[in-house]
Amino acid sequence: MIDLGRDGDVWILRMTAGENRFTQDWLDAVRAALDQVEAAPGPAALVTTGQGRFYTNGLDLDWLAARGDAAARFLAGLTRLLGRLVTFPVPTVAAVNGHAFGAGAVLAVAHDFLVMREDRGYWCLPEADLGLPLTPALFAVVAAKLPARGGQEAILTGRRYGGAAAAAAGIVHQAVPEDQVLARAVELAAGLAGKDRRTLAEHKRLLFGAAAQACGA
Numbered sequence: 001m002i003d004l005g006r007d008g009d010v011w012i013l014r015m016t017a018g019e020n021r022f023t024q025d026w027l028d029a030v031r032a033a034l035d036q037v038e039a040a041p042g043p044a045a046l047v048t049t050g051q052g053r054f055y056t057n058g059l060d061l062d063w064l065a066a067r068g069d070a071a072a073r074f075l076a077g078l079t080r081l082l083g084r085l086v087t088f089p090v091p092t093v094a095a096v097n098g099h100a101f102g103a104g105a106v107l108a109v110a111h112d113f114l115v116m117r118e119d120r121g122y123w124c125l126p127e128a129d130l131g132l133p134l135t136p137a138l139f140a141v142v143a144a145k146l147p148a149r150g151g152q153e154a155i156l157t158g159r160r161y162g163g164a165a166a167a168a169a170g171i172v173h174q175a176v177p178e179d180q181v182l183a184r185a186v187e188l189a190a191g192l193a194g195k196d197r198r199t200l201a202e203h204k205r206l207l208f209g210a211a212a213q214a215c216g217a
Contacts, residue, residue, distance in 0.1 A: 002029035004036060009043040009193035010186050011036075015050045021060035022103060027077055034081075038089065045189035046088065048111065049095035049182055053121065058102030076216060078103065079137040083217025085110040086141060086208045089201035091192035095185035096163075096172065101126060106138050109145040109171065112192075112204075115185040118163035118175035128158040140214035144207070146171060 003014040013033050020026070037046050050056055059078075064071050085092065085107070094100075094111040098121040105123050108114055116123065125142070127134050134142070134155065142151050150169040153159060163175030176184050205212070 001026060002033055004033045007186055008190060009045060010189045011040070011044060011046045012182075012186065013037075013046065013048045015048070015056055018052075019054045019099075020050050020056035020104070021063070022056070022058060022078060023060050023063050024074055024077075027074065027081060031081060034084065034088065043193040045091040045093070045193040047093045047095055047182070047185045047189050048107075049185070050097050053098040055094070055096045055098050055100040055121070056104030056107060057099055058104035058107075075135070079135065079215040080217050082106060082110050082137065082141055083212040083215025086144070086215070087201060087204040087212045087217065089197040089204075091189055091195060091200070093185040093189045095182045096121070096123065097178070097181050100124070102130075103138065106141050110141050113185075113188055114166075114172035115174045115176060115181055115188065116163040116166055116172040117178045117181050119178060120162075122160035122162060123166045123171055124158065124160040125154050126158045128156060137215045140211040144211035 001017045003016055005012050037044060064074065067074060092111040094108040094114045096108050096114055096116040098117065100108045100123045102125065105125055108123065142155065146154065147170040150171060154171070161169060161171060163172065166172040167175040174184060
């Protein structure tokens with residue numbers, strides 16, 4: 001489900017479970033991976049990516065519907081994870097290899113930088129079409145990370161952005177061919193891995209602290 005490896009100073013977290021939908025097992029595995037990266041000494045950066053057609057399609061709604069009272073606890077844990085990622089004390093880059101929908105799209109923009117496949121795959125917030133409003137915490141992450149006009153369009157229309165359109169809207173930083181997505185993300189991360197962690201954490205707090213607080217982080 002989650003594979004954590006290392007390329008020099010860059011930790012690479014690979015999501016390997018098909019659509020990579022969020023469940024408690026996914027959440028626990030990602031939290032453990034972040035713990036490992038944060039505890040490692042020396043220069044470090046983090047890249048996350050998916051596999052095949054999917055970065056992540058977000059919440060597993062069928063799984064969530066069967067959780068009963070535990071669903072609220074899971075969602076609270078997920079939003080805390082997003083808040084943690086927003087202010088994570090090493091540089092983070094999402095290598096968006098395919099579809100990123102809903103909460104998965106929010107996970108992607110919670111990173112410092114995004115590199116997306118330019119030819120196939122969509123970044124999308126489909127909640128307006130699904131009748132599932134964004135929570136205040138998810139909205140806070142999107143609002144903190146996206147340009148105001150771009151965020152407004154994405155939230156109100158549910159538009160599906162391909163790589164080039166996502167770059168033009170300021171959602172992602174680079175759109176590149178499929179075979180370059182991970183390599184470009186690792187290259188970008190490696191160039192930032194030596195940044196001072198305490199300073200980086202403080203700058204992220206200044207930039208995104210309100211979003212992290214909204215997430216309960």
